Each structure stands twice: as C-alpha cells, then as structure tokens.
Amino acid sequence: MAAVVGLSACGGKKSDSKDSASSSSSATTAQPQSELAKLSGNEISEKSKQALTSVTSMHMKIDRPGGSGNLDLTLDRQGNCVGTVFKGGGTMEIIKIGNKVWIKGDEAFINRRGGHSERAKLFQGRYIYGTTDDDQVRKTGSACDLAALQAKMAGERDKEEVTKGAPTTVNGQPVIPITSSKKTVIDVAATGKPYPLQVTKADQSKMTLSDFDKPVQPKEPPADQTVDIAKLKEQQGS
Known part of the structure; x- marks a missing residue:
C-alpha cells in the first residue's frame, strides 16, 4: 500500500527534490496494512486455528x-x-x-x-x-x-462459516473480528501471530487468551x- 502511494506521488507534474524527499519519507513512515485484512473470514479463521493449535x-x-x-x-x-x-x-x-x-x-x-x-x-x-x-x-x-481444549475449539470452527468484521482493538491490541453463524465473535490478533485473543459467545460468555508459549x-x-x-x-x- 505504501508503495502505491509513493508511485502516485511521482506521477504527473515533475516535482523538485524536496518534494520527492517528502513523498519518500511519507511512504516510509506509512503503517502497513495487516495481512489478515486481505483475507476472507474463513481464511482468517483457519489461520487463527493453526496459531491456536500450535501453542504449547x-x-x-x-x-x-x-x-x-x-x-x-x-x-x-x-x-x-x-x-x-x-x-x-x-x-x-x-x-x-x-x-x-x-x-x-x-x-x-x-x-x-x-x-x-x-x-x-x-x-x-x-x-x-x-x-x-x-x-x-x-x-x-x-x-x-x-x-483437548485446542482440539475442541478447532473442531467447533470446522463446522461453521464465518464473516469478517471491521478492524478494532481488544485490550489495546489491534484485532480483526470474525463472527460465526452461531453469533460467536472471535477477535484475532492483527499483528504478529494470528492468535484468537478473545472469544465472545451469543450468551455473552467470554474467553480471553494470552501469554502464549510462556513457561x-x-x-x-x-x-x-x-x-x-x-x-x-x-x-x-x-
């Protein structure tokens, strides 16, 4: 995304070196879009399932x-x-x-x-x-x-279609929420490994996960x- 912005700035009227440097700096400091944002809800669900089942x-x-x-x-x-x-x-x-x-x-x-x-x-x-x-x-x-918990959570998701929501935060961490057909909302980490950080069911019961792979x-x-x-x-x- 930052590269596209940089190329657009160089098109059309020729700019002086100062403007070019400014454009380059702007492109360099632009925040990259989360890779998950490009994926479908089902693809995000699969990645978070893999992340969850890999933790020790x-x-x-x-x-x-x-x-x-x-x-x-x-x-x-x-x-x-x-x-x-x-x-x-x-x-x-x-x-x-x-x-x-x-x-x-x-x-x-x-x-x-x-x-x-x-x-x-x-x-x-x-x-x-x-x-x-x-x-x-x-x-x-x-x-x-x-x-057993990992297997249960992974198995539950295999049976459901999910939709992707708008990026938000949970406890200060960027997440992308996905919602199952049973109205379960899974907040998946948008940075680092795509761990499921929070799972909220339709009855408002909530599971929060953290400290992955710590002794x-x-x-x-x-x-x-x-x-x-x-x-x-x-x-x-x-």
Whole structure:
C-alpha cells in the first residue's frame, strides 16, 4: 500500500527534490496494512486455528454471565496448570503438575459440597491431593487439558462459516473480528501471530487468551497443607 502511494506521488507534474524527499519519507513512515485484512473470514479463521493449535502453553480466562463456572487458568501441554475455578458462589484453587493434582476450595465452595460432614471438615484450608488415576481427580483436572481444549475449539470452527468484521482493538491490541453463524465473535490478533485473543459467545460468555508459549511453573504445596485423597479413602474404607 505504501508503495502505491509513493508511485502516485511521482506521477504527473515533475516535482523538485524536496518534494520527492517528502513523498519518500511519507511512504516510509506509512503503517502497513495487516495481512489478515486481505483475507476472507474463513481464511482468517483457519489461520487463527493453526496459531491456536500450535501453542504449547497459554493463559485462559473465562467469564460467564452470573459468574458461576468462571475460570482463570494458566496451562501447558505437559499437564502443568495453576489457577482458580469459580463455581456456586465459591472458589477453588487448582494446581496440576503432570498427573498430580491439588485442589483447595474456600469455605463457600466446601460448604456447598457437604461442608458440614466430618470428611469435609478435614479439607478446610487444606489442599486435596490426588492423581489422575482417580476418576474424580481426573475429572476435576480436565479443565487443565490444553490439548483437548485446542482440539475442541478447532473442531467447533470446522463446522461453521464465518464473516469478517471491521478492524478494532481488544485490550489495546489491534484485532480483526470474525463472527460465526452461531453469533460467536472471535477477535484475532492483527499483528504478529494470528492468535484468537478473545472469544465472545451469543450468551455473552467470554474467553480471553494470552501469554502464549510462556513457561508454566506451578509449585507443589507443602505436604503439611495437603490431604491425600487416596489414603483418606483407604482409612475410611471408601
């Protein structure tokens, strides 16, 4: 685009060297148009899908109307994860290192799940520890499965036609929005790699993605702050 502007300035009446230098400077400082702007909505969707499925780690924040089911997690493809799940008026911290999982609910979270039982009282202010060999632990830790999340998002887009919107910004970053037939809006980064930076569904639930390919280094909680769920089940015969 800048080259076209420069050539147009040199056409017609001959200009002096000062004018030519001015035109050259203007062309040099002109901002290049995003490559995505030249593509169709489906082409942008495909590029952002490829960018998403190539990442090895990311930060994911999900906000849903009402707040229940919200997530704030950093996760990678090696099974490492750290963050918070908001559900039922309470919060649950989650730490996952490979196949090891630690979860700690606040008082509201525990009370909603039978917090007055003798077993639940053991969990107050402590992490529940287990491995993904346990079905319930594996289910809880599934939120940390980056590969499954990538496959799900890519699969959803394969089934939909999308349209391209006008360039805008999200959190200060230039994006090009694309909208699916189900009214899901995906804001794709217009500079650098075409990552999907924000996904907004028709019900106004919103997923924000960032910190792509940055190391995830969760720390294992101290042993004296944990309850081993396998040992507890063995002691209580359940």
